[in-house]
Amino acid sequence: MNILQAVAQTLARVREKKPLVHHVTNYVTATDCANIALAAGASPVMAGEMAEVEDMASLASALVINIGTLTVQSVEAMIAAGKKAVELGIPVVFDPVGAGATRLRTRAAERIIREVRPSVIRGNMSEIKMLAGLDVRIKGVDSAADESDSAAVARDLAQRLDCVVAITGKRDIVAQGNNICRIDNGHVLLSAVTGTGCMTSTLAGCCCGALKDPFVGTAAGIAFMGIAGEIAQQSLKPGEGIGTFRVRLFDALWNMTPEIVLRYGKIS
Amino acid sequence: MNILQAVAQTLARVREKKPLVHHVTNYVTATDCANIALAAGASPVMAGEMAEVEDMASLASALVINIGTLTVQSVEAMIAAGKKAVELGIPVVFDPVGAGATRLRTRAAERIIREVRPSVIRGNMSEIKMLAGLDVRIKGVDSAADESDSAAVARDLAQRLDCVVAITGKRDIVAQGNNICRIDNGHVLLSAVTGTGCMTSTLAGCCCGALKDPFVGTAAGIAFMGIAGEIAQQSLKPGEGIGTFRVRLFDALWNMTPEIVLRYGKIS
Amino acid sequence: MNILQAVAQTLARVREKKPLVHHVTNYVTATDCANIALAAGASPVMAGEMAEVEDMASLASALVINIGTLTVQSVEAMIAAGKKAVELGIPVVFDPVGAGATRLRTRAAERIIREVRPSVIRGNMSEIKMLAGLDVRIKGVDSAADESDSAAVARDLAQRLDCVVAITGKRDIVAQGNNICRIDNGHVLLSAVTGTGCMTSTLAGCCCGALKDPFVGTAAGIAFMGIAGEIAQQSLKPGEGIGTFRVRLFDALWNMTPEIVLRYGKIS
Numbered sequence: 001m002n003i004l005q006a007v008a009q010t011l012a013r014v015r016e017k018k019p020l021v022h023h024v025t026n027y028v029t030a031t032d033c034a035n036i037a038l039a040a041g042a043s044p045v046m047a048g049e050m051a052e053v054e055d056m057a058s059l060a061s062a063l064v065i066n067i068g069t070l071t072v073q074s075v076e077a078m079i080a081a082g083k084k085a086v087e088l089g090i091p092v093v094f095d096p097v098g099a100g101a102t103r104l105r106t107r108a109a110e111r112i113i114r115e116v117r118p119s120v121i122r123g124n125m126s127e128i129k130m131l132a133g134l135d136v137r138i139k140g141v142d143s144a145a146d147e148s149d150s151a152a153v154a155r156d157l158a159q160r161l162d163c164v165v166a167i168t169g170k171r172d173i174v175a176q177g178n179n180i181c182r183i184d185n186g187h188v189l190l191s192a193v194t195g196t197g198c199m200t201s202t203l204a205g206c207c208c209g210a211l212k213d214p215f216v217g218t219a220a221g222i223a224f225m226g227i228a229g230e231i232a233q234q235s236l237k238p239g240e241g242i243g244t245f246r247v248r249l250f251d252a253l254w255n256m257t258p259e260i261v262l263r264y265g266k267i268s
Numbered sequence: 269m270n271i272l273q274a275v276a277q278t279l280a281r282v283r284e285k286k287p288l289v290h291h292v293t294n295y296v297t298a299t300d301c302a303n304i305a306l307a308a309g310a311s312p313v314m315a316g317e318m319a320e321v322e323d324m325a326s327l328a329s330a331l332v333i334n335i336g337t338l339t340v341q342s343v344e345a346m347i348a349a350g351k352k353a354v355e356l357g358i359p360v361v362f363d364p365v366g367a368g369a370t371r372l373r374t375r376a377a378e379r380i381i382r383e384v385r386p387s388v389i390r391g392n393m394s395e396i397k398m399l400a401g402l403d404v405r406i407k408g409v410d411s412a413a414d415e416s417d418s419a420a421v422a423r424d425l426a427q428r429l430d431c432v433v434a435i436t437g438k439r440d441i442v443a444q445g446n447n448i449c450r451i452d453n454g455h456v457l458l459s460a461v462t463g464t465g466c467m468t469s470t471l472a473g474c475c476c477g478a479l480k481d482p483f484v485g486t487a488a489g490i491a492f493m494g495i496a497g498e499i500a501q502q503s504l505k506p507g508e509g510i511g512t513f514r515v516r517l518f519d520a521l522w523n524m525t526p527e528i529v530l531r532y533g534k535i536s
Numbered sequence: 537m538n539i540l541q542a543v544a545q546t547l548a549r550v551r552e553k554k555p556l557v558h559h560v561t562n563y564v565t566a567t568d569c570a571n572i573a574l575a576a577g578a579s580p581v582m583a584g585e586m587a588e589v590e591d592m593a594s595l596a597s598a599l600v601i602n603i604g605t606l607t608v609q610s611v612e613a614m615i616a617a618g619k620k621a622v623e624l625g626i627p628v629v630f631d632p633v634g635a636g637a638t639r640l641r642t643r644a645a646e647r648i649i650r651e652v653r654p655s656v657i658r659g660n661m662s663e664i665k666m667l668a669g670l671d672v673r674i675k676g677v678d679s680a681a682d683e684s685d686s687a688a689v690a691r692d693l694a695q696r697l698d699c700v701v702a703i704t705g706k707r708d709i710v711a712q713g714n715n716i717c718r719i720d721n722g723h724v725l726l727s728a729v730t731g732t733g734c735m736t737s738t739l740a741g742c743c744c745g746a747l748k749d750p751f752v753g754t755a756a757g758i759a760f761m762g763i764a765g766e767i768a769q770q771s772l773k774p775g776e777g778i779g780t781f782r783v784r785l786f787d788a789l790w791n792m793t794p795e796i797v798l799r800y801g802k803i804s
């Protein structure tokens with residue numbers, strides 16, 4: 001079975017298992033992340049209070065940690081949830097939103113990686129370069145970095161941290177050990193909607209919660225979002241724009257089948 | 269006037285009175301709750317800071333308390349707001365999201381019920397069974413409980429707590445004293461959109477804020493959501509899915525009239 | 537160049553400069569504010585933690601402060617972010633959501649104005665009258681005030697505080713010094729969607745971040761929202777309602793051009 005076939009089958013696995021995916025995440029994209037997880041067939045729960053994150057993580061099939069609107073307190077809850085999940089063998093997907101933009105974000109991302117040891121790190125080129133200790137220009141939470149060396153950067157960090165590292169951008173890269181997967185799905189409109197990065201991490205969490213292999217799970221989550229973006233864009237009629245595109249993303253994921261993934265998927 | 273007629277008239281009352289509905293609620297579904305309240309003709313306000321919840325509750329026609337993303341601090345604010353509302357005779361709708369999933373949620377729900385004594389409790393079967401002290405399987409914030417005995421469970425808890433208890437699921441039940449109302453509206457797609465439970469509690473709050481009778485108000489809020497779900501589903505064209513369905517829910521409630529409620533309502 | 541031409545050119549400037557607009561804002565409308573900023577061509581970032589707001593504000597082209605779901609802590613972060621922005625010459629747009637509804641909101645608004653000295657204050661008639669020390673009836677976060685004297689109220693407060701003051705309502709007013717601008721765009725449906733006020737402040741922030749003139753920038757942000765509302769309303773077909781209207785708002789802003797602004801704009 002090649003990687004495209006494995007990715008396509010992952011969709012069926014998510015729908016079959018309906019994994020509970022615990023999120024400690026931001027308030028800007030939480031609704032969208034919950035709805036994309038439901039559209040994929042998973043069962044999302046958002047819970048970030050220190051007094052319950054360990055209990056909630058214990059019930060979950062996967063944990064997604066996202067620092068989009070982090071607070072000093074929420075970072076502690078992220079670490080507690082993450083440690084509990086790792087202790088119980090539950091995959092942890094980490095989205096280092098805006099790492100590099102402020103010292104708080106950079107330090108929080110570094111601490112989470114060091115103390116939790118997530119299974120998957122997914123970010124844009126700026127965020128991943130920052131975590132890799134490379135020189136980088138940051139502009140808020142959007143990437144401004146050159147993407148030409150993304151495969152090398154991802155592989156290097158993945159090997160150093162012994163986890164899956166994914167860089168999403170024009171071309172998406174997923175790296176683990178010596179494995180590299182390239183995904184050429186997606187559409188530029190995805191970068192004009194807030195939360196498409198967060199939703200990609202959520203989908204990676206849903207997929208990692210449904211099967212044992214975080215490399216395939218991460219590739220699947222990224223591919224599903226990219227394909228949904230293409231289908232949503234193709235459906236747009238004159239006069240429609242980013243508002244309709246955003247609605248159609250959820251439609252596309254809801255109607256997605258393994259066959260559609262096989263037909264649209266550009267994964268190698 | 270039968271219950272269906274009373275429910276239909278409630279919609280006209282909400283549009284006429286435009287009740288201010290104060291929410292102490294979660295950040296995942298707050299936008300959707302605000303928009304569904306506006307679509308129903310009410311005026312929502314979200315305010316959860318301890319230092320203002322009593323002031324805000326004092327201005328309101330109804331209070332909705334929702335523990336979807338509770339914190340240790342927010343529970344105190346919920347209780348303060350709830351006590352103030354009860355003191356002033358303002359109806360309080362309580363949505364015990366995820367009660368049973370974590371100890372924090374279960375204890376918070378129990379405290380809110382004991383200290384506030386809400387007028388209405390609306391949850392899914394898992395949540396209500398947990399509050400009733402019955403054995404139950406919980407999976408995150410979604411119900412996994414058998415629903416066959418929902419009428420007996422709702423009536424028992426309603427009598428014990430001397431309030432309205434509503435269980436929403438395939439069939440919805442509203443109980444108060446010896447009164448039981450069954451609502452068979454709704455569509456399975458509603459469970460594939462985050463926040464439809466929260467929005468149902470919001471609508472119950474809007475209706476309870478517009479008339480004196482919390483039994484009818486709760487039934488009305490539940491019926492409006494169910495009917496909106498049916499209308500939204502019927503409007504879907506091939507290729508559309510959960511994203512479009514969610515948009516149409518708001519359209520359906522916005523365009524709902526007492527006549528539509530009479531035509532679609534399956535309430536007994 | 538008249539004010540309408542200046543407003544139309546502002547849209548081109550936003551798309552060209554893609555200003556980073558830092559928000560310290562509420563969790564109810566944050567998603568919508570982020571998406572409307574993206575639809576306008578700006579780059580939004582939401583960050584409200586005290587430990588990072590100064591760093592984030594330093595990167596931004598404009599700062600938007602919104603007290604929609606303020607907390608005692610968040611007000612301190614708003615002030616810290618605002619002071620930093622003013623120190624660096626970055627325009628600050630302040631949206632005093634619900635000022636007058638609770639003592640906390642009124643006091644927070646007064647403190648922010650006194651300690652930050654924002655470049656722009658945008659609110660509804662109730663909020664601005666309250667800040668101007670005038671008698672006013674408040675109902676939650678929606679205005680219940682008479683709008684007939686809005687120009688005089690706006691001009692008086694603008695002169696007293698030496699900033700731009702905007703009152704949005706049926707007719708929108710922007711005042712600075714002796715300058716007054718009236719905008720007659722918009723549609724009543726805008727008041728049936730949560731967050732249209734917040735989004736207007738966000739758009740004012742985007743425009744102020746893209747050009748030197750906060751008077752024109754504020755007028756532009758308000759006009760863009762009003763025109764988007766008109767276009768969205770005109771696109772509605774029978775059976776569609778507030779859900780679809782809300783989606784089309786984002787479409788309309790995404791597809792807006794300086795030519796459309798010139799054609800639709802009712803600015804004097």
